[in-house]
Amino acid sequence: MQRYIIKRFLFGLLTIFSTITVVFFVMRGLNPADPTAIMLPPDATPELQQRLKVKFGLDKPLIQQYGIYLKNGIVGDFGESFRYSEPALDLVVERIPATLQLTVSSLFFSVLIGMIVGITSGVKRDSLFDRVGRQLSLIGMAVPSFAIALFFILTFGVMWRIFPISGRGGLDHFVLPVVSMSLYGIAAFIRLSRSSMIEVLKSEYVVMAHIKGVPKIKIILVHALKNGCIPVITILGLVIPGLVMGSVVIETIFSWPGVGNLVMVSIFARDYPVVQVIVIFISILIVMSNLMVDILYAYLDPRIRYQ
Amino acid sequence: MQTSENILELKGVKTYFSTTKGVVKAVDDISFSIGRGEIVGLVGESGSGKSMTSLSIMGLVPQPAGKTVAGEILFHGEDLLKKNDEQMRQIRGDKISMILQDPMVSLNQILSVKYQIGEVFRYHDKSILGSLKEMCIGVLKKVKVPSPELRVNDYPFQFSGGMCQRTIIGMGIANGPDLLIADEPTTALDVTIQAQVLQLMKQVQEETNAAILMITHDLGTVAQLCTRVLVMYAGRIIEKAPVNTFYKNPSHPYAIGLIKSVPVLGRKSDRLYSIEGQPPNLLNPPTGCRFAARCEQAMPICTQEYPPEVSLEADHQVSCWLFAEKGEQ
Amino acid sequence: MDTLEAEGSVEAKSRARNRIPYIGLGFISIFLFVVIFGQWVAPYDYDYWDMANITQPPVWLEGGSWEHILGTDPLGRDVLSRIIHGSRYSLAIALSCIAVYGTIGIILGLISGFLGGNVDMGIMRLCDLWMGLPPIITAILVVSVMGPSSLAIIVYIGLSGWPGYTRIVRGETMSLAQNDFIRLARVAGCSKFRIITSHIFPNIVNTLTILITLDIGGLIILTATLSFLGLGTQPPSPDWGLMMNEGRQYITYAWWLIVFPGVAIMFAVLGFNLVGDWLRDVLDPKQKLR
Ligand SMILES: Nc1ncnc2c1ncn2[C@@H]1O[C@H](COP(=O)(O)OP(=O)(O)OP(=O)(O)O)[C@@H](O)[C@H]1O
Numbered sequence: 001m002q003r004y005i006i007k008r009f010l011f012g013l014l015t016i017f018s019t020i021t022v023v024f025f026v027m028r029g030l031n032p033a034d035p036t037a038i039m040l041p042p043d044a045t046p047e048l049q050q051r052l053k054v055k056f057g058l059d060k061p062l063i064q065q066y067g068i069y070l071k072n073g074i075v076g077d078f079g080e081s082f083r084y085s086e087p088a089l090d091l092v093v094e095r096i097p098a099t100l101q102l103t104v105s106s107l108f109f110s111v112l113i114g115m116i117v118g119i120t121s122g123v124k125r126d127s128l129f130d131r132v133g134r135q136l137s138l139i140g141m142a143v144p145s146f147a148i149a150l151f152f153i154l155t156f157g158v159m160w161r162i163f164p165i166s167g168r169g170g171l172d173h174f175v176l177p178v179v180s181m182s183l184y185g186i187a188a189f190i191r192l193s194r195s196s197m198i199e200v201l202k203s204e205y206v207v208m209a210h211i212k213g214v215p216k217i218k219i220i221l222v223h224a225l226k227n228g229c230i231p232v233i234t235i236l237g238l239v240i241p242g243l244v245m246g247s248v249v250i251e252t253i254f255s256w257p258g259v260g261n262l263v264m265v266s267i268f269a270r271d272y273p274v275v276q277v278i279v280i281f282i283s284i285l286i287v288m289s290n291l292m293v294d295i296l297y298a299y300l301d302p303r304i305r306y307q
Numbered sequence: 308m309q310t311s312e313n314i315l316e317l318k319g320v321k322t323y324f325s326t327t328k329g330v331v332k333a334v335d336d337i338s339f340s341i342g343r344g345e346i347v348g349l350v351g352e353s354g355s356g357k358s359m360t361s362l363s364i365m366g367l368v369p370q371p372a373g374k375t376v377a378g379e380i381l382f383h384g385e386d387l388l389k390k391n392d393e394q395m396r397q398i399r400g401d402k403i404s405m406i407l408q409d410p411m412v413s414l415n416q417i418l419s420v421k422y423q424i425g426e427v428f429r430y431h432d433k434s435i436l437g438s439l440k441e442m443c444i445g446v447l448k449k450v451k452v453p454s455p456e457l458r459v460n461d462y463p464f465q466f467s468g469g470m471c472q473r474t475i476i477g478m479g480i481a482n483g484p485d486l487l488i489a490d491e492p493t494t495a496l497d498v499t500i501q502a503q504v505l506q507l508m509k510q511v512q513e514e515t516n517a518a519i520l521m522i523t524h525d526l527g528t529v530a531q532l533c534t535r536v537l538v539m540y541a542g543r544i545i546e547k548a549p550v551n552t553f554y555k556n557p558s559h560p561y562a563i564g565l566i567k568s569v570p571v572l573g574r575k576s577d578r579l580y581s582i583e584g585q586p587p588n589l590l591n592p593p594t595g596c597r598f599a600a601r602c603e604q605a606m607p608i609c610t611q612e613y614p615p616e617v618s619l620e621a622d623h624q625v626s627c628w629l630f631a632e633k634g635e636q
Numbered sequence: 637m638d639t640l641e642a643e644g645s646v647e648a649k650s651r652a653r654n655r656i657p658y659i660g661l662g663f664i665s666i667f668l669f670v671v672i673f674g675q676w677v678a679p680y681d682y683d684y685w686d687m688a689n690i691t692q693p694p695v696w697l698e699g700g701s702w703e704h705i706l707g708t709d710p711l712g713r714d715v716l717s718r719i720i721h722g723s724r725y726s727l728a729i730a731l732s733c734i735a736v737y738g739t740i741g742i743i744l745g746l747i748s749g750f751l752g753g754n755v756d757m758g759i760m761r762l763c764d765l766w767m768g769l770p771p772i773i774t775a776i777l778v779v780s781v782m783g784p785s786s787l788a789i790i791v792y793i794g795l796s797g798w799p800g801y802t803r804i805v806r807g808e809t810m811s812l813a814q815n816d817f818i819r820l821a822r823v824a825g826c827s828k829f830r831i832i833t834s835h836i837f838p839n840i841v842n843t844l845t846i847l848i849t850l851d852i853g854g855l856i857i858l859t860a861t862l863s864f865l866g867l868g869t870q871p872p873s874p875d876w877g878l879m880m881n882e883g884r885q886y887i888t889y890a891w892w893l894i895v896f897p898g899v900a901i902m903f904a905v906l907g908f909n910l911v912g913d914w915l916r917d918v919l920d921p922k923q924k925l926r
């Protein structure tokens with residue numbers, strides 16, 4: 001068990017490191033555009049451009065730049081933003097809480113609501129509840145989250161003015177972003193946990209439990225739920241990267257001052273230091289959540305624990 | 308048929324499945340009884356409705372497609388079909404138990420053996436003698452799982468197939484049931500293990516005096532273990548007989564075919580007898596005898612009307628026109 | 637209870653046969669009709685500026701007219717025509733993505749499954765590594781290097797989507813390779829290439845049909861999202877996501893600029909998802925592909 005977790009952890013570190021490396025070389029090596037050209041007015045002299053390059057260390061050979069980047073990175077210096085002339089790390093770190101609030105709460109709602117509805121649907125298959133839930137989840141999976149967000153802004157923000165539509169503030173600022181970000185996930189988890197539940201309820205060990213005279217509610221809560229959760233958890237690992245994408249969209253629409261918002265601005269401004277820090281942040285986030293999924297998995301499934 | 312000592316009696320039980328293509332008559336009008344402490348074999352081809360018969364008794368016919376639509380299932384004289392879900396739940400695992408075919412999938416792989424054995428006690432208001440864990444160890448001991456004190460904490464995937472089936476048998480007899488249904492308990496096991504498991508069942512039966520309904524494809528098992536045989540064909544029981552009578556004097560042409568198809572040590576024959584043709588579709592089964600199409604002795608009436616059950620001896624019944632009055636004309 | 641299970645899947649199959657998704661097929665038919673005949677059906681060109689009628693509401697609202705049934709945008713462009721022309725973009729981009737990653741994925745899967753051994757292990761390791769790279773990071777990289785364009789979207793999705801196909805095709809190929817007819821073909825001295833192209837590939841077409849149909853819906857959503865973020869197709873093209881991005885700033889007084897393209901996305905995706913689910917039930921009753 002411990003060995004398993006340690007192995008996964010080391011694998012995660014390797015992933016982060018290789019992501020940093022790939023991103024560095026692709027962004028600085030393959031990139032045709034010169035970031036200094038964007039920072040300066042079009043009529044700037046070549047000397048000025050050269051001075052700027054020296055300032056940001058862009059005049060050295062790529063491999064040397066990479067060495068410097070890693071060396072500084074260890075002490076937490078990821079360079080200065082081209083755009084804001086502020087340390088890139090500070091710029092990103094300052095925005096992390098906002099993004100985490102958004103992603104964690106929508107993940108929470110997606111899983112909670114999706115599983116409750118999905119499991120109920122699976123248990124009460126073909127009931128009215130199941131049929132309605134199935135139709136709604138089909139529609140939920142057909143609408144992109146940005147469209148839902150815009151629709152909510154239109155109705156609750158513009159027409160009825162119930163909720164604020166931009167920025168971060170009180171609890172009311174959370175409602176529209178979190179709901180629009182969760183709906184797709186809710187729909188996906190409904191479908192997944194429903195089919196997984198149906199699958200499990202057909203299995204032989206559930207029949208066996210009935211034969212032993214275990215009450216139905218216990219069968220659902222112990223046998224079916226535990227087994228049915230395994231595929232759901234597997235999917236959780238795949239959903240989290242999607243959530244990061246979702247937060248980019250939602251933060252952009254609701255002007256939410258988070259990392260997702262910053263990354264869009266930085267890409268268009270070719271602000272590499274910032275983009276790189278964000279990439280590191282994203283891969284740490286994903287590695288950590290994968291680790292959590294692995295631990296959950298091992299907790300649920302003794303076949304992994306006893307490996 | 309049997310005396311007052313019957314613990315189970317089925318009368319005209321029908322279990323049907325409604326599918327989009329029509330009604331599948333998986334169990335169609337079957338009647339039989341089992342006496343206290345008796346071991347009765349139920350044999351028949353795959354798909355003839357043996358498992359559905361046993362699930363009907365347990366009240367566990369797959370919902371919502373399947374339903375027991377007619378008949379009576381008397382257990383100690385009380386009709387199980389009239390009981391509600393909670394009453395049936397209390398009977399299951401306590402007074403009636405069942406063993407399924409494939410032990411590896413009948414146990415939940417991610418719950419411990421201790422938990423799964425414990426369920427048998429937990430939900431039947433058993434006065435716990437000692438701790439639950441000790442009771443579970445006791446169960447494993449009884450079915451001869453080696454070092455039960457250690458193994459009780461294991462998970463099923465750490466058990467061999469034979470050990471899993473032993474555990475399941477142990478769960479089945481834990482509460483001292485009056486009736487144990489074994490649905491092909493050895494089919495999924497290695498040949499060497501099969502003999503051990505059958506041995507164990509016989510021993511268990513002697514100790515607890517539970518009646519056993521033994522479902523099997525294997526006539527050898529029947530000869531070894533059972534006192535009586537029921538032969539099922541396409542959802543109906545076509546012959547009931549004591550084991551000795553059945554082997555010496557099978558009457559229904561299908562039963563005769565079955566006996567002939569058993570390889571006998573020492574008998575020299577280059578080819579095993581096998582019954583020609585396919586069993587009928589249980590969706591829209593033919594009127595008349597269902598075996599008629601494959602029967603070498605079929606008469607015109609066989610395809611027109613279902614034969615009545617005829618008693619050849621006190622405990623030997625057969626449903627075949629060869630023995631019924633109208634058929635002789 | 638093998639029989640039980642087998643019956644169950646027969647049941648699922650026949651149930652699915654009977655429940656043909658007319659609604660989904662309807663949506664897809666309309667979508668495809670519009671894609672093919674859009675040029676002749678659409679009242680206007682997607683970039684025709686009717687400066688006399690800017691920001692006109694749909695016909696049923698006050699100020700609307702039959703000339704612009706779903707209204708116009710602030711440049712006087714007809715919303716209906718842009719949606720109709722946009723369908724082509726949606727489908728074309730989605731199909732191009734599939735073509736790229738499908739080709740990579742299928743070829744690697746066939747090779748991996750058929751040859752086995754070290755080749756198989758190498759390809760599977762590559763899959764693992766590739767799937768470890770978070771997709772959003774690939775997107776950031778591709779766009780940073782190529783700049784935003786529909787080609788960037790195709791490159792990004794094309795590069796990141798293949799491992800899923802490789803795994804499934806590999807699995808199917810492996811189980812097919814065990815089949816007697818393939819063994820016979822091998823014994824008969826068919827070349828590996830021939831066995832793959834004329835024996836194995838035709839047998840995985842079912843699986844591929846399901847996968848592709850199920851993918852199109854998700855891809856329409858993904859590409860629309862990327863266009864919405866400004867990472868994909870650039871103005872003045874009538875991509876649905878882009879239209880909604882442009883309409884965003886007028887949300888307070890011209891709701892039709894975002895609602896109609898959004899509804900178009902929903903119906904198209906719904907159509908493909910419904911039909912995809914149905915195809916899976918009919919062609920894959922054992923539901924391996926879940
Ligand atoms: N869910 C279902 N829907 C429709 N028909 C079913 C269903 N389950 C079982 N049946 C039908 O019931 C019949 C009897 O099945 P059953 O499982 O009792 O056979 P069996 O005698 O136990 O066979 P085996 O020896 O293979 O276990 C089968 O022919 C099958 O067609």
Ligand SMILES: [Mg+2]
Nearest residue numbers: 357358490637
């Ligand atoms: Mg059976």
